Amino acid sequence: MTPVLRKDWLRVIRLAEGEGFKPPSAEDFVLPPIFGDNAFTTKPIFLAFLAVILISSFFILSARKAAVVPSKLQYAGESVYGFVRNNLAKDVIGHEFMRFVPYLFTLFTFILVNNLFGIIPFLQFPTMSRVSFPYVLAIITFLVFHYVGVRKHGAFKYIKEIMFMPGVPKVAYILITPLELLTFFLVRPLTLSLRLFANMFAGHLLLMVFFLGGEHLLQGVIGLKLISPFAFLIGVALTFFEFMVQCLQAYIFTLLAALYIAGALADEH
Amino acid sequence: MEGTLNLVGFGLAAIGPGIATGLIFAAYINGVARQPEARSVLQPIAFLGFALAEALALFGLVLAFVL
Numbered sequence: 001m002t003p004v005l006r007k008d009w010l011r012v013i014r015l016a017e018g019e020g021f022k023p024p025s026a027e028d029f030v031l032p033p034i035f036g037d038n039a040f041t042t043k044p045i046f047l048a049f050l051a052v053i054l055i056s057s058f059f060i061l062s063a064r065k066a067a068v069v070p071s072k073l074q075y076a077g078e079s080v081y082g083f084v085r086n087n088l089a090k091d092v093i094g095h096e097f098m099r100f101v102p103y104l105f106t107l108f109t110f111i112l113v114n115n116l117f118g119i120i121p122f123l124q125f126p127t128m129s130r131v132s133f134p135y136v137l138a139i140i141t142f143l144v145f146h147y148v149g150v151r152k153h154g155a156f157k158y159i160k161e162i163m164f165m166p167g168v169p170k171v172a173y174i175l176i177t178p179l180e181l182l183t184f185f186l187v188r189p190l191t192l193s194l195r196l197f198a199n200m201f202a203g204h205l206l207l208m209v210f211f212l213g214g215e216h217l218l219q220g221v222i223g224l225k226l227i228s229p230f231a232f233l234i235g236v237a238l239t240f241f242e243f244m245v246q247c248l249q250a251y252i253f254t255l256l257a258a259l260y261i262a263g264a265l266a267d268e269h
Numbered sequence: 270m271e272g273t274l275n276l277v278g279f280g281l282a283a284i285g286p287g288i289a290t291g292l293i294f295a296a297y298i299n300g301v302a303r304q305p306e307a308r309s310v311l312q313p314i315a316f317l318g319f320a321l322a323e324a325l326a327l328f329g330l331v332l333a334f335v336l
Contacts, residue, residue, distance in 0.1 A: 026334075255316055
């Protein structure tokens with residue numbers, strides 16, 4: 001496109017847009033309280049409680065009439081449980097895995113359901129796109145894996161194994177010790193939470209751009225109206241992509257939590 | 270045009286971790302394809318490496334918002 005043509009094209013869009021399109025931004029994630037001024041009654045908090053109710057009622061129902069020949073509901077519940085127990089806990093942690101299955105299972109289902117709220121009609125807000133939720137989950141995971149390590153090795157030996165990795169030349173400790181300390185006490189919890197937050201935040205923003213943009217194009221001149229179905233189409237395709245990302249992020253968070261626990265339990269790092 | 274150059278910087282900074290993540294998973298897939306029974310050994314290593322590479326991109330994201 002030549003510069004002149006491009007300028008004309010931009011002017012046409014600007015004329016068609018009227019007051020101009022305000023793209024969605026980080027401010028769209030700050031939702032007002034539902035009841036009065038109480039900051040504890042925002043949508044994400046209700047969604048978190050809804051997730052707890054949904055998950056617990058689903059698994060209580062599916063386990064209530066447990067039989068040798070499972071019903072459909074029991075099968076669904078057990079396959080989720082089996083996935084976390086076998087693929088996440090058993091493969092990663094090893095022979096002591098049964099102690100950590102309840103925690104990992106809670107983590108996985110809670111994150112998964114909260115993420116899926118991002119694409120469920122009428123709810124359509126991933127709880128984890130508010131950064132405080134992933135922070136809390138990461139802090140709990142941080143406490144769990146350090147507690148496990150200290151219980152297993154004793155505080156002194158545990159810290160020593162983190163700081164002085166065996167099998168490394170003595171000179172290299174100048175570099176490795178600060179890096180290892182930083183990794184274990186700062187980078188791990190920080191990245192664990194930020195990875196989940198960033199994915200949910202970016203995904204929700206992406207969907208908003210395409211759906212709000214498509215809606216805005218509909219209000220434009222006839223040429224823009226013709227383009228808007230494509231924006232909606234891409235939005236729908238991205239919704240399926242988001243579904244994949246949401247499942248993947250729940251899996252990765254739980255897998256990394258299991259990996260960190262396994263690392264704290266291991267005899268030599 | 271409105272906006273902040275930070276986001277352009279973040280886009281540039283994300284190239285490195287993007288390539289790194291691709292390389293890690295390429296190696297992981299290669300390893301599993303050659304030796305499927307090594308999967309459970311390779312998986313933690315691959316994901317720890319991925320977490321480390323991803324951390325750099327996440328630092329970039331944080332700095333893009335903070336600065």
